[in-house]
Structure formats: C-alpha cells, structure tokens
Amino acid sequence: xxxxxxFLPILREVPKEADIVSHRLMLRAGMIRxxxxxxxxxxxxxxxxxxxxxxxxxxxxxxxGAVELLMPTIQSADLWRESGRYDDYGKEMLRIKDRHERDxxxxxxxxxxxxxxxxxxxxxxxxxxxxxxxxxxxxxDEVRPRFGVYRSREFLMKDAYSFDLDAEGARHSYNKMFVxxxxxxxxxxxxxxxxxADTGPIGGNLSHEFIILASTGESEVFCxxxxxxxxxxxxxxxxxxxxxxxxxxxxxxxxxxxxEEKHDTAAFAAIPAERQMAARGIEVGHIFYFGTKYxxxxxxxxxxxxxxxxLLHMGSYGIGPSxxxxxxxxxxxxxxxxxxxxxxxxxxxxxxxxxxxxxAVDAAxxxxxxxxxxxxxxxxxxxxxxxxxxxxxxxxxxGLPWQxxxxxxxxxxxxxxxxxxxxxxxxxxxPAEAFERxxx
Amino acid sequence: xxxxxxFLPILREVPKEADIVSHRLMLRAGMIRxxxxxxxxxxxxxxxxxxxxxxxxxxxxxxxGAVELLMPTIQSADLWRESGRYDDYGKEMLRIKDRHERDxxxxxxxxxxxxxxxxxxxxxxxxxxxxxxxxxxxxxDEVRPRFGVYRSREFLMKDAYSFDLDAEGARHSYNKMFVxxxxxxxxxxxxxxxxxADTGPIGGNLSHEFIILASTGESEVFCxxxxxxxxxxxxxxxxxxxxxxxxxxxxxxxxxxxxEEKHDTAAFAAIPAERQMAARGIEVGHIFYFGTKYxxxxxxxxxxxxxxxxLLHMGSYGIGPSxxxxxxxxxxxxxxxxxxxxxxxxxxxxxxxxxxxxxAVDAAxxxxxxxxxxxxxxxxxxxxxxxxxxxxxxxxxxGLPWQxxxxxxxxxxxxxxxxxxxxxxxxxxxPAEAFERxxx
Numbered sequence: 002x003x004x005x006x007x008f009l010p011i012l013r014e015v016p017k018e019a020d021i022v023s024h025r026l027m028l029r030a031g032m033i034r035x036x037x038x039x040x041x042x043x044x045x046x047x048x049x050x051x052x053x054x055x056x057x058x059x060x061x062x063x064x065x066g067a068v069e070l071l072m073p074t075i076q077s078a079d080l081w082r083e084s085g086r087y088d089d090y091g092k093e094m095l096r097i098k099d100r101h102e103r104d105x106x107x108x109x110x111x112x113x114x115x116x117x118x119x120x121x122x123x124x125x126x127x128x129x130x131x132x133x134x135x136x137x138x139x140x141x142d143e144v145r146p147r148f149g150v151y152r153s154r155e156f157l158m159k160d161a162y163s164f165d166l167d168a169e170g171a172r173h174s175y176n177k178m179f180v181x182x183x184x185x186x187x188x189x190x191x192x193x194x195x196x197x198a199d200t201g202p203i204g205g206n207l208s209h210e211f212i213i214l215a216s217t218g219e220s221e222v223f224c225x226x227x228x229x230x231x232x233x234x235x236x237x238x239x240x241x242x243x244x245x246x247x248x249x250x251x252x253x254x255x256x257x258x259x260x261e262e263k264h265d266t267a268a269f270a271a272i273p274a275e276r277q278m279a280a281r282g283i284e285v286g287h288i289f290y291f292g293t294k295y296x297x298x299x300x301x302x303x304x305x306x307x308x309x310x311x312l313l314h315m316g317s318y319g320i321g322p323s324x325x326x327x328x329x330x331x332x333x334x335x336x337x338x339x340x341x342x343x344x345x346x347x348x349x350x351x352x353x354x355x356x357x358x359x360x361a362v363d364a365a366x367x368x369x370x371x372x373x374x375x376x377x378x379x380x381x382x383x384x385x386x387x388x389x390x391x392x393x394x395x396x397x398x399x400g401l402p403w404q405x406x407x408x409x410x411x412x413x414x415x416x417x418x419x420x421x422x423x424x425x426x427x428x429x430x431x432p433a434e435a436f437e438r439x440x441x
Numbered sequence: 442x443x444x445x446x447x448f449l450p451i452l453r454e455v456p457k458e459a460d461i462v463s464h465r466l467m468l469r470a471g472m473i474r475x476x477x478x479x480x481x482x483x484x485x486x487x488x489x490x491x492x493x494x495x496x497x498x499x500x501x502x503x504x505x506g507a508v509e510l511l512m513p514t515i516q517s518a519d520l521w522r523e524s525g526r527y528d529d530y531g532k533e534m535l536r537i538k539d540r541h542e543r544d545x546x547x548x549x550x551x552x553x554x555x556x557x558x559x560x561x562x563x564x565x566x567x568x569x570x571x572x573x574x575x576x577x578x579x580x581x582d583e584v585r586p587r588f589g590v591y592r593s594r595e596f597l598m599k600d601a602y603s604f605d606l607d608a609e610g611a612r613h614s615y616n617k618m619f620v621x622x623x624x625x626x627x628x629x630x631x632x633x634x635x636x637x638a639d640t641g642p643i644g645g646n647l648s649h650e651f652i653i654l655a656s657t658g659e660s661e662v663f664c665x666x667x668x669x670x671x672x673x674x675x676x677x678x679x680x681x682x683x684x685x686x687x688x689x690x691x692x693x694x695x696x697x698x699x700x701e702e703k704h705d706t707a708a709f710a711a712i713p714a715e716r717q718m719a720a721r722g723i724e725v726g727h728i729f730y731f732g733t734k735y736x737x738x739x740x741x742x743x744x745x746x747x748x749x750x751x752l753l754h755m756g757s758y759g760i761g762p763s764x765x766x767x768x769x770x771x772x773x774x775x776x777x778x779x780x781x782x783x784x785x786x787x788x789x790x791x792x793x794x795x796x797x798x799x800x801a802v803d804a805a806x807x808x809x810x811x812x813x814x815x816x817x818x819x820x821x822x823x824x825x826x827x828x829x830x831x832x833x834x835x836x837x838x839x840g841l842p843w844q845x846x847x848x849x850x851x852x853x854x855x856x857x858x859x860x861x862x863x864x865x866x867x868x869x870x871x872p873a874e875a876f877e878r879x880x881x
Contacts, residue, residue, distance in 0.1 A: 006506055006508075007508060008508045008510070008562075008568075008571060008573060010561075010562035010563075031562075034558055034561070034562075036512070036513055036516065036517065036520075036554060036557075037513075037515070037516070037517040037543075037545070040513045040515055040516075040517075041513060042510060042511065042512045042513060042554070042558060043510060043511040043512075044510050044558075045508050045509060045510050045573075047510075048509060048510055048511045051511075066446055068446075068447060068448045068485050069485060069488060070448070070482060070483055070484050070485050070487075070488055071482065071483040071488045071491075072476070072482045072483075073476055073477075073480045073481060073482060073578075073595045074514060074547075074578055074595065075477070075480055075535075075547070075580065075594075075595055076476065076477070076480075077476065077477040077480075080476075092540040093540075095515075095537065095539065097535065097537050097547075099535065099582055099594075100532040100533075100582045100584065103477075105477070107514075107515070107537075107547075114476060114482070117476075118474055118482060118484075121450075121474070122448075122450035122471075122474075123450075128448075131448060133448060133485075138513075138514055138578070140515065142539055142540045144540065154515075154539075155513045155514065155515055
C-alpha cells in the first residue's frame with residue numbers, strides 16, 4: 002500500500018480524552034475514531050490488526066473441530082425470557098422496541114440463541130460433540146464507557162459454545178478450548194496464563210480466565226514464574242485425544258496462578274521466593290463449563306445411544322478481539338509508539354522514501370515495494386512529501402516491525418538502512434539484501 | 442470437512458413460511474435459520490458462501506484503490522439530525538434509547554458517519570481522491586419482512602463512499618466503481634446489466650442499478666440482447682486512467698437497458714426485434730453520485746490547490762452480500778436444489794462415501810479427501826451413515842459443483858463416478874484421474 006493512497010489520519014497531539022496508553026496510541030496512530038461514547042469506527046490500520054487477530058482465533062478454533070457460523074446482532078427478548086436472563090441483565094443490555102413494539106435487544110452474548118438453534122436442529126447423540134462459534138459485534142451499555150476499545154460499548158467477540166451428551170464429553174470440549182486458547186495467544190506473541198475464575202452471570206462450576214501481564218493491567222495477579230517459560234502446545238496436538246487434552250490442562254493448571262479474588266497467600270508463599278511473581282494482568286479470554294444451565298430451561302435434549310432423552314451439557318468460550326488489540330498495545334509499546342508482534346502487525350514492512358523526487362531514491366523504493374509485494378509481504382510504502390523526521394515518527398508510532406529507510410546518501414553507496422522496530426537497531430545493507438531478509 | 446463433524450441441518454420438508462425459491466432452498470440446505478421476523482442466523486454453509494461473496498467484492502474494491510474500514514452498527518441520532526435525515530427516514534429506521542436516554546439508531550446506511558469521519562481527518566486536496574468502504578451489518582425495519590435474506594431486516598451491506606475535489610474527479614470515482622461492479626458480478630458468474638436509476642432518498646443526479654436476470658425477479662426490465670454476450674473489463678484495466686474508465690462506462694451504457702420505471706418504449710422498439718429482451722430482473726448493486734448533498738450540511742471541506750476551501754464531492758456505492766446470496770440462487774437452481782457458480786460454492790467438491798464401513802471404499806474416500814484437501818481444494822466429505830439416495834439428494838440440494846461418488850461396485854473396477862452438478866453428467870474415472878481433474 003502506498004501511504005499517499007491510504008487513509009491514515011495520524012494525530013500529532015496526544016488526545017486529552019484518552020487516559021490509558023493503548024487508547025492514546027490507537028487514536029494517534031489513526032487506528033480508531035470515536036463515533037459516540039464507547040462506540041468506535043475502525044479505521045483501515047486498526048481494521049487490519051483486528052482482522053489478523055480474528056484470523057488467528059479462527060484458525061485455532063477450526064483446528065479443534067469447532068465450526069463457524071454467524072448469529073445476528075439483534076435478538077428477540079422472548080429468547081431471554083426463556084432463560085430468565087431478560088430481567089436479570091439490567092441496564093447493560095441495550096433494549097430496543099421495533100416498529101411493531103416488539104421487545105428486541107442488541108445481543109451482549111449468545112447462550113440463549115445458540116441453545117435455541119441447536120435445540121431446533123440436533124436430535125441425536127450422533128451429531129455430538131458439537132462446538133459452534135461466531136465472531137460478531139456485541140453491545141453492552143456500560144454506564145461510563147472509557148479506555149477506548151479496551152472497554153467499549155460496541156465490541157467484537159468470538160464466542161464458542163460446546164454441546165455434549167454428558168459431563169465427561171463436556172470436559173473434553175472444555176479442555177480442547179483451553180488448549181486452543183493457549184495456542185491462540187501464543188501465536189499473537191502473548192504469554193497468557195490460565196487462572197481459575199468465578200463463573201459470574203454465565204453460571205456454571207468450572208471456569209478459567211486467560212491473563213496476560215502488562216504493567217498497566219486492570220487487576221493484580223499472582224503466579225509461579227515458570228509460566229513465562231512454558232511452551233504452548235504444538236500445532237499437531239491431537240484434539241480428539243481426551244487423555245492428551247486433560248494432561249495438557251493438568252500441566253497448565255498445576256503451578257500456582259490466581260487473580261486477586263482467588264488469591265491464596267499460603268499457596269503463593271509455598272512457591273520458591275525467586276519464582277513468586279506478583280504483577281498486573283489483563284483478562285483476554287474466559288472459558289466456562291456450565292452443564293445444563295441453559296439446556297434445561299430451553300429443554301434442549303438429544304436421544305442418547307440407549308434411546309433415552311438427555312439434556313445437553315454446554316460450555317461457552319469467549320475472546321474479545323477488539324479489546325485484545327488494546328490489550329496487546331498495553332503489553333507492547335514504548336515512548337515512540339506501538340510495537341506489534343509480527344503475527345498481527347498491520348504491515349510487516351515499511352519503506353520510507355526519505356527524498357521523494359530524487360529519481361534514484363524513488364526508483365529504489367518502487368523496486369523494493371514491487372518485489373516485496375510480489376513476494377506476498379505486506380508493505381506500507383511512505384511515498385508522501387512529509388519530511389524524514391515525520392516519516393520516522395509515523396513508522397514507529399504505528400509499530401511497523403521492519404522499516405527500510407531509503408535516502409540519497411546511503412543509496413549513493415548502494416545501501417539502505419534496515420531498522421528493527423522492537424529495539425531500534427539499524428543496519429546498512431544493499432537493497433537486494435534487504436529484500437532477501439524480508440521476503441519471508 | 443467431514444460431514445459427520447460439520448453442522449449442516451438439512452430440512453427434508455419444504456418449509457411452509459417460505460414463498461420464494463431461494464428462501465426455501467436456503468432453509469432446506471441448512472444455510473440460514475430465522476431467529477426473529479426478518480432476522481437470520483447464518484449457519485456454517487451459508488456463512489461460507491457469504492464470505493466468498495464478500496471476498497470477491499473486497500478484492501475488486503481494493504483493485505480500484507478503495508480502502509476498507511469498519512464503522513460501528515450503532516450511530517448517534519445527532520449525526521442524522523445534521524443531515525436532516527433523522528426525521529425523514531420514518532419507521533424503517535430502528536431507533537434506540539441507550540441507558541442515558543440518548544437517541545441512537547442501528548445504521549441503515551453510512552453517508553452521515555463517513556462524511557463526519559472524513560471531515561474530521563482530511564484537510565487538503567492532496568489526500569484526494571479517497572474512497573472508503575466497509576462491509577457491515579445494517580438494519581431496516583421493514584413493515585413486512587419476507588423472502589428470507591432477500592429482504593431481511595438485519596442485512597449485510599458493502600457500502601463505499603468516494604470523496605473528490607470537484608465534479609470531474611467525482612465522475613472518475615463513480616466510473617471506477619461502475620467498472621469494479623461489472624467485474625465483481627462477472628466473477629460471481631452473474632450477468633449484471635447496468636441501468637439508469639432514480640436516486641431516491643440518497644439524492645443526487647447520477648445513478649445506476651446493476652440488474653441480473655432471473656425468471657423470479659422482482660421487476661420487469663428491458664434491454665438489448667447484446668448485453669448477455671459482453672465480456673467484463675479485464676483485471677489489469679487501469680483504474681487511474683480517467684479516459685479509459687469513461688470509455689468503458691460509455692461502452693456499457695450505449696445499448697438500451699432500462700427498468701420498468703425508466704422504460705422508453707420507442708427506444709426499445711428501435712432495437713432489432715430479435716435482440717429485444719424483456720425479462721424479470723433483480724437489483725444486486727446500486728451506485729450514486731450526489732455531489733455536495735452531504736458535505737454541505739456537514740461543512741466537509743478541503744483546501745484546494747489554490748488555497749481556497751471547497752466542499753467535497755461525494756458518491757456512494759452499495760452491494761448487499763446477504764441479499765446477493767439469495768439473488769444468486771434465484772438465478773441458478775433446479776428441481777434438485779442450488780447450482781453454485783464455482784467462485785462462490787461453499788465447497789468445490791463433495792466426496793460421497795456410498796458404503797461407509799466397506800474398507801476399500803473408506804480408504805479410497807479418505808485418500809481422495811486427504812489429497813484434495815492438501816491441494817487446497819475445499820471438500821465436503823460425506824462420511825455419514827445415511828443411505829446413498831439421501832447423500833445424492835444432499836449434495837445436489839446444497840449445490841456442490843463437483844461430486845465424487847465412491848461405491849463398492851465401481852471401485853472393484855478401480856473407478857469412481859465424477860458428477861457435474863450443473864448438468865448432472867457422470868463419468869467413470871480412476872480416483873487418480875478424479876484428483877487430477879479437480880486439484881485446481
């Protein structure tokens with residue numbers, strides 16, 4: 002993408018309304034724009050990151066055998082009356098009356114709807130196990146939305162729902178999602194630590210939060226330091242192997258890890274002192290097993306192998322991709338701006354033309370841009386007439402992992418500068434070497 | 442995908458509530474499920490088709506230089522008061538009060554919001570031309586929603602908005618979208634004919650509808666028969682070349698083509714009799730140039746090259762992907778079910794195991810499934826214990842373009858049957874030949 006043809010409204014001023022770093026940086030980097038309180042437009046750069054996050058989530062959900070569908074945003078209130086949550090939910094639910102005065106709502110979550118869908122379609126244990134997920138916009142009408150997309154009212158959520166014949170099957174489904182979440186966050190360059198959690202309004206009796214560490218995190222967490230060195234499960238792990246899944250979950254839940262609410266000071270004190278870690282954390286995923294909590298009011302049953310009807314055992318599994326964009330920035334930034342992990346960077350490479358109009362510089366940039374693009378690398382080519390200092394600032398602010406600086410002086414020696422965003426290191430290389438290094 | 446692990450709730454009965462063929466077939470094929478009046482969940486098979494349509498649209502939008510962003514579904518009423526459309530819009534607009542009693546709405550379209558975004562971000566003619574699009578769910582509260590996703594209340598829309606310094610630039614932007622739409626529909630296997638249209642509530646003075654022919658179409662259309670033989674513009678057409686764009690638009694608008702409202706019987710009579718075509722049509726895209734209709738109330742201006750402020754000239758360009766799924770089925774089906782064009786088929790190939798449990802048949806199916814999948818072909822492998830007749834019916838109903846029938850009898854002769862959905866033709870080939878033919 003040539004920057005001159007892109008839409009990247011960079012803000013040079015630090016926006017006053019933003020009080021956490023991710024919000025400030027996302028506004029400054031032209032990733033989002035507030036449209037109403039807690040409601041944001043995703044500008045092109047932000048959308049690219051959001052889509053990359055969604056695709057990683059999708060690939061890892063699919064790997065477990067979960068199947069994607071897409072439920073609508075607007076739901077009927079009747080569905081929520083069946084579960085009894087319509088009245089419970091309070092003012093966070095955005096309630097709507099349509100033109101015929103029917104009670105509708107903008108879905109804050111989808112347990113009710115997916116249970117209704119499965120109840121209407123699945124009749125036999127032979128269709129199980131089943132895990133259906135979607136990635137759809139949700140709305141929660143927070144009293145005081147703030148922190149940008151970190152806690153917005155309209156937000157994107159991946160929510161998966163598992164259906165099994167019995168508690169044992171449901172445990173296997175739960176464990177598969179547990180393992181998928183470990184892989185998902187690791188692929189995004191995040192160290193996510195699973196911690197036992199309360200089930201809250203979703204209900205149920207088994208739940209884990211996945212927490213990443215960030216100095217600006219919202220809550221205090223306590224864990225064994227070994228978590229930071231644990232390698233995530235490999236891509237070829239067999240999700241159908243219930244014992245292997247349980248072993249992985251056991252392995253990841255044996256070491257001590259707890260949020261403030263669940264903190265056990267005695268257990269924490271038992272960790273060797275140099276391995277005790279107390280830090281700030283951000284919740285990035287939450288999984289629940291809740292048995293027949295929803296299948297019971299919805300009478301969602303299947304015929305078992307013995308011909309008897311059985312209530313479905315369910316779990317639900319959430320990741321908020323829009324919130325995750327902000328969480329990743331909280332965990333990875335510096336004074337200059339965002340530092341994207343390669344897997345979610347909006348562009349892998351920036352080419353900075355430091356003297357537009359100089360024919361040799363223009364030609365070298367155009368050549369690198371064409372070759373890298375042909376090789377499938379996503380490149381943002383800064384071909385604008387901004388001055389060099391401004392181009393450096395923009396590339397660092399938006400966090401491009403690799404930057405090729407092309408100026409007349411080094412180019413006269415046949416060189417360009419290759420800069421790594423994460424540590425600011427620079428190296429003089431030939432354009433051909435730069436291409437070889439970055440072609441992927 | 443193994444069908445035994447998929448979620449494909451086929452209906453054997455013809456649903457009573459559906460009164461057009463696409464609605465019936467989408468329900469029967471397990472593509473959608475109604476959640477409320479005019480509100481549908483997209484089940485996995487439907488979502489796959491929807492995503493393929495979106496991706497073709499996206500590729501062709503990007504080819505023109507349009508840039509994707511994503512605006513929220515919920516908008517502030519104040520934005521619509523600025524343009525004066527809040528009161529005009531009537532009951533079709535889903536109006537919402539949030540917990541603080543602020544007037545909000547579920548966006549039926551985005552002219553207001555995108556104008557506000559551009560007004561806040563673009564200051565100079567140097568940032569033009571600009572075309573921003575998004576693919577987002579919209580809501581129009583129809584009095585009597587019907588025909589399934591063909592006319593639903595919650596529907597997906599690709600809407601693009603162009604911004605130019607003057608009418609001449611805006612005309613070029615309009616022409617680029619015109620050409621992109623020709624390519625978009627052609628890639629989906631559709632013959633779409635551009636017809637001069639009224640601008641309606643969007644306003645403006647230049648507008649075309651793109652109409653596909655289908656015997657069940659909603660309106661009568663009249664055109665020159667040569668339209669059906671015209672080849673779409675090639676992929677390497679130069680969208681920056683204003684003259685070339687105008688020439689293409691002229692070429693595609695010279696022959697007579699008109700909807701009922703715009704029909705000119707004298708002009709139609711002047712077409713050679715054997716080339717006169719009167720048929721039923723379905724609108725699948727609509728483009729508008731409306732000048733400063735929105736930039737004026739929003740005071741959306743940029744500095745021109747002469748240093749003077751100028752109001753932006755705008756156009757908007759819509760395709761409804763969710764509606765398009767239905768329109769494509771209206772245009773392409775038979776007694777047995779849907780006939781997908783290859784480009785949007787949910788799976789390219791179906792493998793039908795006609796005797797599950799027969800080790801040779803199981804092995805041949807598994808081998809073909811593995812090889813085709815490895816080659817990047819999307820395969821639905823029917824490994825269920827349904828009887829053969831039911832498998833044939835399902836594969837035809839959901840419209841898989843190619844079907845490999847693997848049964849013990851022909852396999853004993855080293856053969857499988859290769860069936861083409863579009864004409865039902867079957868051919869005995871070796872599994873290796875089937876693979877060679879379908880590997881893409």
